[in-house]
Amino acid sequence: MISNRIRRFAHNASIRTRLALAFSMLLGLSLSVSLVALHRFETLSTSMHEFVDQPVRLAFLAQRANHHSQYAAIQLLRLLQTPGRAQRVALYAEMDAAMAASDAAIGGLARAAELTYQKNDIAHITTLRQAYGSLFQETVELIEIEGLPQAREHFEQHTDAALNALLRESLRLAEYQRERMNLAVENFEQSASRTRWLIAVITASALLLGSMLALLISRSIIAPIGEAVAVAETIADGHYHKQIPRGRGPEMRVLLRALATMRQSIMLREERISRLAYVDTLTDLPNRTHFMERLAIARSRGHGALLLLDVDRFAPINNALGHVVGDRVLSEIASRLNACVISPHMVARLGSDEFAILYEGVDRAASAGHIQMILDALHKPMLLDGQRLDIDVSLGVVFYPDDGDDLTALLRRADLAIKAAKRRHDRYAFGAEFEDVVRHEQLTMLGDMREALARNEFIIYYQPKMNLVSGRVAGVEALLRWHHPTRGMIAPDLFIPFAEQTGFIREITPWLIQEVITQAARWRSDSIELVASINISALDLLNPLLVRHVTQALEQASLPAKWLCLEITESALMEDPELANSHLNTLAQTGVKLSIDDYGAGHASLAYVKTLPVSELKIDRAFVSQVDQLHKNAAIVRSTLLLCRELGLSVVAEGVETASELQWLQVNQCDQAQGFYIGRPMPLEALHAWMTSYHADNVRPHVELRS
Numbered sequence: 001m002i003s004n005r006i007r008r009f010a011h012n013a014s015i016r017t018r019l020a021l022a023f024s025m026l027l028g029l030s031l032s033v034s035l036v037a038l039h040r041f042e043t044l045s046t047s048m049h050e051f052v053d054q055p056v057r058l059a060f061l062a063q064r065a066n067h068h069s070q071y072a073a074i075q076l077l078r079l080l081q082t083p084g085r086a087q088r089v090a091l092y093a094e095m096d097a098a099m100a101a102s103d104a105a106i107g108g109l110a111r112a113a114e115l116t117y118q119k120n121d122i123a124h125i126t127t128l129r130q131a132y133g134s135l136f137q138e139t140v141e142l143i144e145i146e147g148l149p150q151a152r153e154h155f156e157q158h159t160d161a162a163l164n165a166l167l168r169e170s171l172r173l174a175e176y177q178r179e180r181m182n183l184a185v186e187n188f189e190q191s192a193s194r195t196r197w198l199i200a201v202i203t204a205s206a207l208l209l210g211s212m213l214a215l216l217i218s219r220s221i222i223a224p225i226g227e228a229v230a231v232a233e234t235i236a237d238g239h240y241h242k243q244i245p246r247g248r249g250p251e252m253r254v255l256l257r258a259l260a261t262m263r264q265s266i267m268l269r270e271e272r273i274s275r276l277a278y279v280d281t282l283t284d285l286p287n288r289t290h291f292m293e294r295l296a297i298a299r300s301r302g303h304g305a306l307l308l309l310d311v312d313r314f315a316p317i318n319n320a321l322g323h324v325v326g327d328r329v330l331s332e333i334a335s336r337l338n339a340c341v342i343s344p345h346m347v348a349r350l351g352s353d354e355f356a357i358l359y360e361g362v363d364r365a366a367s368a369g370h371i372q373m374i375l376d377a378l379h380k381p382m383l384l385d386g387q388r389l390d391i392d393v394s395l396g397v398v399f400y401p402d403d404g405d406d407l408t409a410l411l412r413r414a415d416l417a418i419k420a421a422k423r424r425h426d427r428y429a430f431g432a433e434f435e436d437v438v439r440h441e442q443l444t445m446l447g448d449m450r451e452a453l454a455r456n457e458f459i460i461y462y463q464p465k466m467n468l469v470s471g472r473v474a475g476v477e478a479l480l481r482w483h484h485p486t487r488g489m490i491a492p493d494l495f496i497p498f499a500e501q502t503g504f505i506r507e508i509t510p511w512l513i514q515e516v517i518t519q520a521a522r523w524r525s526d527s528i529e530l531v532a533s534i535n536i537s538a539l540d541l542l543n544p545l546l547v548r549h550v551t552q553a554l555e556q557a558s559l560p561a562k563w564l565c566l567e568i569t570e571s572a573l574m575e576d577p578e579l580a581n582s583h584l585n586t587l588a589q590t591g592v593k594l595s596i597d598d599y600g601a602g603h604a605s606l607a608y609v610k611t612l613p614v615s616e617l618k619i620d621r622a623f624v625s626q627v628d629q630l631h632k633n634a635a636i637v638r639s640t641l642l643l644c645r646e647l648g649l650s651v652v653a654e655g656v657e658t659a660s661e662l663q664w665l666q667v668n669q670c671d672q673a674q675g676f677y678i679g680r681p682m683p684l685e686a687l688h689a690w691m692t693s694y695h696a697d698n699v700r701p702h703v704e705l706r707s
């Protein structure tokens with residue numbers, strides 16, 4: 001019952017109470033030790049007083065009585081030898097004083113006798129003193145009455161004996177008192193030593209008790225603090241669901257409650273942060289970071305498939321319909337993907353219109369079903385504000401671990417697959433096709449490329465651009481080919497991106513500019529009117545030497561600038577828009593024509609293009625393809641033509657492959673067309689031959705030209 005109460009107290013008492021209790025107990029303990037010591041010394045000193053004071057006093061008085069009695073006797077003896085009465089008178093006085101002092105001492109003794117056990121002894125001494133006093137008086141009287149000889153005889157026979165008896169007895173008493181005193185001192189010493197021991201024992205016990213108390217109290221404080229520390233450590237380790245103890249004592253309960261609140265807010269904040277770090281806010285899908293982490297884990301666990309998905313022609317949708325609609329399209333795609341990708345598989349949004357799907361444990365055979373499901377889900381038209389919108393996507397499919405040693409290789413190959421799918425107008429492509437290019441050949445390519453320039457392995461092909469009003473060839477686009485000694489003819493798609501990555505393009509482009517301008521000058525002197533177009537990559541455009549290369553070559557060849565056109569992709573403009581813009585302006589001032597290449601493949605809007613000093617826009621092949629059949633493409637090309645006309649931009653349709661495409665473009669008043677249907681890129685001699693027969697009308701495309 002009581003122990004229960006103590007236990008409850010120990011559990012509930014506040015730290016303040018515990019400390020107060022501990023300190024007061026320690027204080028009490030030390031106080032009691034001091035009190036005991038003080039009391040013992042008090043007792044000791046009283047008993048010492050009792051034991052020592054009386055014997056000393058008695059011995060002193062006895063000795064004093066002796067001394068004065070003896071002195072009086074000596075005076076008496078001197079008196080007995082002094083015959084002259086006149087001399088004796090002086091001695092009487094002294095003698096009387098000595099006797100009075102002796103009397104006083106004996107009186108003192110008698111008074112002290114009341115308090116001692118030596119009453120009888122003292123009474124005996126008093127008697128002896130009285131006897132001595134009487135005999136002394138008798139001797140003195142005899143001197144004056146009968147003369148000195150009688151008095152002397154009386155003294156020797158009686159008084160001297162009485163004095164001796166008195167002295168003996170007094171000495172005995174004094175001796176006895178000394179012995180008593182010695183005994184008292186001995187007793188005192190014993191008692192003092194006992195007291196010393198007692199105090200030592202009490203002090204030691206107090207010390208022991210105090211330390212135990214301190215230990216208990218500090219344990220009772222440290223243990224709950226340890227509990228709180230353990231809780232804080234679990235929070236630090238990120239374990240937010242462990243039970244938090246109630247806590248001992250009010251302060252610890254408050255502290256632990258505060259820790260619980262802190263843990264709750266940390267947990268919420270962490271959730272929010274990781275949401276921000278891992279979730280795409282527009283679609284609520286996992287973002288790139290999250291996806292890459294999952295992919296890394298999945299790769300370490302086994303095999304699977306990775307699908308990269310890119311929305312076709314997303315930029316024009318965004319431009320034409322606005323970003324709000326663009327965002328809704330992306331959200332709709334996300335929710336459709338979410339519906340057909342079931343856990344443990346995962347769908348994520350990697351970037352603007354790029355999504356990725358991870359199928360763990362899925363191989364190529366099993367992937368077909370998933371791919372079809374995704375394409376079917378996205379193929380259904382979307383209804384946004386009553387507007388019907390058809391969306392196309394391209395998929396790049398790779399399998400791990402087969403298609404890439406690391407995540408970068410895997411993603412790069414998936415990216416190449418997407419590009420291939422778009423190029424071929426397939427809905428998907430497998431990354432495995434690109435193995436050779438990606439992995440082995442690029443390594444040796446840089447070394448090879450350096451030699452290629454010196455060995456004249458780069459060949460310039462020219463593709464004609466047809467004026468859709470006159471039907472004549474208005475210009476040519478210079479397209480590079482690499483005639484590799486062992487690998488044969490390599491298409492620019494396979495080495496230009498690499499030359500751009502490695503910076504080698506900065507050596508190729510000046511050479512190309514020189515060659516093309518020289519050729520254009522030759523055409524002019526042969527009265528062949530062709531605007532020559534050159535493709536300029538991002539690195540070239542940012543190169544401060546580009547303007548000088550162009551102007552010098554033009555000067556050397558004495559070619560007016562208007563016969564040269566530089567084609568720039570929007571991605572090249574995006575890398576450093578300010579610098580690109582300033583270079584574009586300088587170039588435009590020289591009179592060189594500037595053209596925006598692959599319009600629609602990226603994200604540039606016409607509103608942006610309008611701000612640039614360009615005179616031509618080339619609509620990307622993807623929109624021109626089947627423009628006569630696909631409502632979507634037709635709408636985009638038509639609106640682009642309309643806008644460009646307003647902006648005063650000449651429009652070139654790229655990738656015209658059929659007669660009906662060409663016809664559609666003509667009907668819709670596109671300015672120029674370029675494509676396999678008109679003429680493929682070809683080497684210089686072939687171009688000349690082709691132009692001769694073209695203008696002779698032999699191989700001219702079968703289209704109705706407007707008159």
Ligand code: C2E
Nearest residue numbers: 479480492493496535536537655656657674675676677681
């Ligand atoms: P680009 O500037 O868009 O060039 C047009 C590409 O479309 C050429 O591919 C051409 O062969 C192809 N093409 C033309 N008509 C048709 C058609 O009717 N159907 C199809 N399917 N394709 C058609 P090419 O020559 O393989 O060049 C690919 C890309 O390589 C070029 O795209 C350009 O970006 C780059 N490139 C080529 N030569 C150079 C160069 O000298 N310098 C730079 N920086 N890039 C170059």
Ligand code: CA
Nearest residue numbers: 477535567597
């Ligand atoms: Ca081009």
Ligand code: CA
Nearest residue numbers: 597598618654
């Ligand atoms: Ca192009």
